[in-house]
Amino acid sequence: MSGAPRSTSIAARLRGGRLLSRSSRAYRLTAPLRLLTPLGRGVLVTGLVASGLSARFHWQEFTQLAAVALGLLVLGLLWQLLPGGLVVGLRLRHERIVEGAPAPAASLEVQAGAVPMLFPRVLVPVGRRGVGLRLPFLAPFSRHTEELHLPELARGVHTVGPVTYEKIDPVGLVSRTFSTGPAVELRVSPRVTDLSVFAGGLTNDLDGATSQQLSMSDLAFHALREYVPGDDLRHVHWRSSAKAGELLVRQYHETRRGHVTVLLDGARQSYPRQADFELAVSVATSIALRAVRDDFDTYLRCGPHLSRSRAPVAMTDAACRFALGGDDHLEHAADAAQAVHGTGLVVQVTGGQRPLPDLDAAARLFSREADWLVVRADSAAEPFLRDSGTLRELSVPDLARLAELLARGLR
Incomplete structure (x- = not known):
């Protein structure tokens, strides 16, 4: 009983292998025919029919016609063998x-x-x-x-x-x-709109704690070190250099800059219309571009595609690849919370059908000192701005209204 299915499987594989072998042989045999244009196939049929009629009736005209038709086909094939191409x-x-x-x-x-x-x-x-x-x-x-x-x-x-x-x-x-x-x-x-300079909630973050990363131009003085070719002469400490007999330059701790995290919801079920997702992409990209132009470290993510930079081109390049997919918004928010420390503003951009408790759970993954903002891209809803518990929520029906609503939402 147990051997029957195995023998059937082996027989099926053998039949499949024979079919593949036959198809490959047929492919090789018909390869020259696929090189012929419709005119070439017509000339081939004409030559074969003329050859048959010439052999049947021994008419000289059909013999010449077959020779011309088949000769042209041979010349066309030889033309393809000539070297050189574009x-x-x-x-x-x-x-x-x-x-x-x-x-x-x-x-x-x-x-x-x-x-x-x-x-x-x-x-x-x-x-x-x-x-x-x-x-x-x-x-x-x-x-x-x-x-x-x-x-x-x-x-x-x-x-x-x-x-x-x-x-x-x-x-x-x-x-x-x-x-x-x-x-x-x-x-x-995506299309973007110019936004006002970020305000409320981010001023304190700009003064943030010093990091352990050394820099050649910042606020927190660290130490002196020997001059290296290429260093800016404005950082030379001349008094210490005179005492030491060699050039010494100032070295600084790099202070922490402001951080803005923009999370775009890429779940299909969050958007009743495809146009709403495209609006959400434009909204998220506009906010990210405003952040980098204000010299904030900006984290922009949608699904597996993300950008963490201060360069505008990095934001737009990432936004080009944003697409709808599965519901992994909370997972990606957790990744962002681990990757970005001390963010001053978390903006979640989503559609009209994402439940607010999901967005609240994603926001709670970040520091409580951060400002939390939810922007809903919903072309069928009226614009609104409201506080929903710990989150400030606004709805944007079109890109032209984003600047006005965002300015009110960040106050």
Whole structure:
């Protein structure tokens, strides 16, 4: 009884292996046919029919027709064996754009090979789409530059390229497709709005406790050390240098800067509409950009994608990759609370369907000295600002209202 299923499994594997072997042989046998264009297949059928009629009726006209048709096919196949091909370099005018802005132009720098190419067709993949164009006649080893306009793209990271081109014989019977050059990434960042300077709750944090990290320019004096080439001469302590007979420079403790933590909820069930999530991405990115412009250490996260920096480009690059996924908001809030110590402001950006107790539980993972703010992106709700227990909550129906509501919420 126990041996029957095993023998059945072995037989199934053998049948599967035979099917794979047959399919691979069929693939190799039909490979030359797949190189033929529709015109090439028509010429092949014409040649075979003419050959049959010539053998049947011994008509000289059919013999000549079959010879011409099959001869053209052989020449087309030999054309594909000739060395040389296109080398296409793809260059984007801008690798970062904002959603809604005109798509950047791409420049194609074409280097022809040893074989002339008659108006080759080039295809440039752009994400899941593609942009095709027909190049002019290319003489051997000629150079050509072509401008290409990309389609409008949604927020995200889009792969552009690699460029593919079609090598076809002069008659148009046999065609092969080749890829050339590397692919490049085009980052489309979300729409943002300019916000006012952060106020309430963050002033004390700017004066924070000194860290153990040494710096060459800060407030807390630490010690003197020997001068190293490249040090700023403004930090030379001339009186001590005169006594020691060598240059000594001041060294400082780096004081702790203000921290802003922005957590974007990436759970699908938090947003009744896809547009609400895109609004939430714009809201979170706008807040993060305001924080880094105010020289705060900023932590921005949504799902597995995060950025911890003072650089605006780091925030927008991270926001390009934000996407809806599972409900792991509380887990990521715990990671942020461990990674960021002494944060002065925690902003949770979510949708209209996230329960408030979940947000309160995430906020309690951080220091009680931090300010807690919840921003709901809900295009179907009226704007409001209210205090819900320990959290201050505001609802934003569109990006234009964010500056006004946030200014009231941070007072």
